[in-house]
Amino acid sequence: MWLAxxxxxxxxxxxxxxxxxxxxxxxxxVPPAINAFLYMVIFGTLIGSQIENMSxxxxxxxxxxxxxxxxxxxxxxxxxxxxxxSTKFQRNIEELLISPVSNFTILAGYVAGGVARGFTVGAxxxxxxxxxxxxxxxxxxxxxxxxxxxSTLFSLGGFINAVFARSFDDISIIPNFVLTPLxxxxxxxxxxxxxxxxxxxxxxxxxxxxxxxxxxxxxxxxSDIPVSVSYLVILAFIGVLGYWAMWLLRHGVGIxx
Amino acid sequence: xxxxxxxxxTKQYDNGFQALxxxxxxxxAGDFFALLGPNGAGKSxxxxxxxxxxxxxxxxxxVYGYNTDTQINEAKRCIGLVPQEFNFNVFExxxxxxxxxxxxxGISRREAAKRAEFYLKKLDLWxxxxxxxxxxxxxxxxxxxxxxxxxxxxxxxxxxxPTAGVDIEIRRSMWEFIQDINKQEGITIILTTHYLEEAxxxxxxxxxxxxxxxxxNGRVSELLSRAMxxxxxxxxxxxxxxxxxxxxxxxxxxxxxxxxxxxVPKSQPLNRLFEELTQKNIRVQSLRNKTNRLEAFFLNLVKxxx
Numbered sequence: 390m391w392l393a394x395x396x397x398x399x400x401x402x403x404x405x406x407x408x409x410x411x412x413x414x415x416x417x418x419v420p421p422a423i424n425a426f427l428y429m430v431i432f433g434t435l436i437g438s439q440i441e442n443m444s445x446x447x448x449x450x451x452x453x454x455x456x457x458x459x460x461x462x463x464x465x466x467x468x469x470x471x472x473x474x475s476t477k478f479q480r481n482i483e484e485l486l487i488s489p490v491s492n493f494t495i496l497a498g499y500v501a502g503g504v505a506r507g508f509t510v511g512a513x514x515x516x517x518x519x520x521x522x523x524x525x526x527x528x529x530x531x532x533x534x535x536x537x538x539x540s541t542l543f544s545l546g547g548f549i550n551a552v553f554a555r556s557f558d559d560i561s562i563i564p565n566f567v568l569t570p571l572x573x574x575x576x577x578x579x580x581x582x583x584x585x586x587x588x589x590x591x592x593x594x595x596x597x598x599x600x601x602x603x604x605x606x607x608x609x610x611x612s613d614i615p616v617s618v619s620y621l622v623i624l625a626f627i628g629v630l631g632y633w634a635m636w637l638l639r640h641g642v643g644i645x646x
Numbered sequence: 647x648x649x650x651x652x653x654x655x656t657k658q659y660d661n662g663f664q665a666l667x668x669x670x671x672x673x674x675a676g677d678f679f680a681l682l683g684p685n686g687a688g689k690s691x692x693x694x695x696x697x698x699x700x701x702x703x704x705x706x707x708x709v710y711g712y713n714t715d716t717q718i719n720e721a722k723r724c725i726g727l728v729p730q731e732f733n734f735n736v737f738e739x740x741x742x743x744x745x746x747x748x749x750x751x752g753i754s755r756r757e758a759a760k761r762a763e764f765y766l767k768k769l770d771l772w773x774x775x776x777x778x779x780x781x782x783x784x785x786x787x788x789x790x791x792x793x794x795x796x797x798x799x800x801x802x803x804x805x806x807x808p809t810a811g812v813d814i815e816i817r818r819s820m821w822e823f824i825q826d827i828n829k830q831e832g833i834t835i836i837l838t839t840h841y842l843e844e845a846x847x848x849x850x851x852x853x854x855x856x857x858x859x860x861x862x863n864g865r866v867s868e869l870l871s872r873a874m875x876x877x878x879x880x881x882x883x884x885x886x887x888x889x890x891x892x893x894x895x896x897x898x899x900x901x902x903x904x905x906x907x908x909x910v911p912k913s914q915p916l917n918r919l920f921e922e923l924t925q926k927n928i929r930v931q932s933l934r935n936k937t938n939r940l941e942a943f944f945l946n947l948v949k950x951x952x
C-alpha cells in the first residue's frame with residue numbers, strides 16, 4: 390500500500406514537473422537549442438573548418454557530443470534548482486510536506502523532472518546537430534546511460550542548491566561560477582591529449598571531463614578516459630549528492646522551521 | 647475518540663524564541679473547535695507541528711490515535727490543512743492544483759479527477775477549473791484551498807484564518823459549507839480566526855493560547871458565562887432628560903439623542919436596567935448587543951494574562 394501510494398505520488402510530481410517546463414517551453418527548450426546552433430555555427434563550422442581533425446574526427450563531429458552534454462548538464466541542474474526553489478518561495482512545498490509522500494519520492498520526483506528536461510533538451514540539440522554533421526552512434530547503451538547518470542547527478546546538485554538558496558540570486562551562483570567553468574574546461578571543445586602533461590593531470594580533477602568523455606565514447610567511440618572510470622566517478626558523485634540531499638530532506642533543512 | 651491529543655508540546659526556534667511552552671490540548675472527534683489567540687501567541691506554530699511543517703522541540707502529538715513521531719504518515723492522512731496564506735502554485739490550472747494534491751496522497755489520477763470535480767463544484771469553482779489559479783479572486787483562492795484540503799477526505803480539517811480578507815457574503819457561504827461537512831460528514835474542524843463572532847457562532851469548544859501557553863480551554867458557552875459584562879445599544883424614546891441620566895450600577899459609554907450605549911455587569915439582570923430607565927421616563931424601543939461576547943472575554947483574558 391505504502392509503495393503503491395508513493396508510486397502515484399512520484400508520477401504526480403514527475404507529471405507536474407514535465408508540465409512545468411513544457412508550459413514555459415520558450416524559456417526552457419528554445420534557448421538551449423539556439424545556443425547549441427550558435428556553438429555549432431561558430432566553433433564547428435566557421436572556426437572548426439580551420440582546425441585539423443581532433444582525435445581522428447572532423448572538429449564539428451568531435452564537439453557535438455560535448456555540446457549535447459553541456460546542454461544536458463545545465464538544463465538538468467537549472468530545471469531542478471529553479472523548480473524546487475520556486476516551490477519553496479511560493480510555499481507550495483507545504484503541499485508535499487503535509488502529505489504522507491516519502492522524502493525519497495520527493496527527491497526522486499524532482500530528479501526525474503530534471504532528467505526529463507535534460508533528455509528533452511539533449512534530443513533537441515542532437516536534432517540541431519544533424520544540420521551540421523551525420524551523428525553516428527557508436528554505442529546507444531553507453532550514450533544513454535552516461536547521459537541518464539549525468540543528468541541525475543546534476544539534478545541532485547540543483548536540488549541541493551535549491552534547498553540552501555534563500556533568494557533567486559543564490560540559484561544562479563553555482564551555475565555561473567562553478568558549472569560553466571567546469572563544463573567549458575571539461576573537454577567539450579578539445580581532447581586533453583593536446584594539453585601539456587601538467588594540465589592534463591589538472592584536468593583529471595574536473596568531474597565533468599569524465600561525463601563528457603564517457604558520452605563521447607558512446608557517440609564516437611572515442612574517449613580520453615576509460616569508460617569504466619567515467620561510470621565510477623559519476624556513480625560516486627551520485628552516491629554522495631544523493632545521500633546529502635536525503636539528509637537535508639530528513640532534517641528539513643531550508644524547508645521546515 | 648480524540649481527533650487530536652497534544653501533551654507538553656514545546657517549540658523553541660533557532661533564534662531562541664520560545665513559541666510554545668508546554669501545551670496540553672484535546673479535541674474530540676466531530677468537534678468544531680476554535681483555537682484563538684493574539685498574533686504571535688503560538689497558534690500557527692501549533693498547527694505547523696500538527697501538520698508536519700514545523701519541527702517540535704518536545705512533547706507529543708497524536709492525531710486520531712496516531713503518534714506523529716512514530717506514525718507520521720497515518721497521522722498525515724487524517725489531516726487536511728487550509729493555511730493562512732495562499733500556498734498553491736499560482737501558475738497551475740485550478741483543477742491541477744486539486745488533482746496534484748490528491749496524487750501526493752497516493753490517489754490515482756482518475757479518482758483524483760472525480761474528487762476534484764466534486765469539490766470544485768461544491769465550492770463553486772468548477773467554471774474556473776481550466777483557468778490559471780493566479781487569476782482567481784481572493785475568495786475563490788480561499789475556496790480552492792478548501793477543495794485542495796478536502797480532496798483526500800481527511801477526518802480532521804484545520805483552517806488557519808481561512809476567511810481573512812474575504813467579503814462577508816463569501817465568508818457566510820464558506821461557513822455554511824464548513825458547518826455542513828462538520829455536521830453531515832462528521833469531519834472534525836479546528837479553526838483559528840480573528841473574527842471572534844465566527845468562533846462564537848460556530849464552535850462548540852475553544853482554547854485560547856497566549857504567550858505559548860493555553861490560558862483557557864473549555865466549552866464556548868462556559869467561557870461566555872464567565873464574561874464579566876456586556877455592552878448594549880438601546881434605541882430609546884426620551885421623555886426625561888437623557889443628558890443628565892445617571893445609573894449607579896451601570897456604565898453609560900455613549901449617549902446621543904434617541905440612543906444609549908450601556909455596559910451591563912453580568913451580576914445585573916437586564917430587567918432591572920429597564921425598570922430604572924422607565925422610572926426615569928426613558929422607554930426602550932429596541933436593543934442590540936454591541937460587543938461580541940467572546941471577543942470581550944478574549945480581550946479581557948489576553949490583557950490580564952500579559
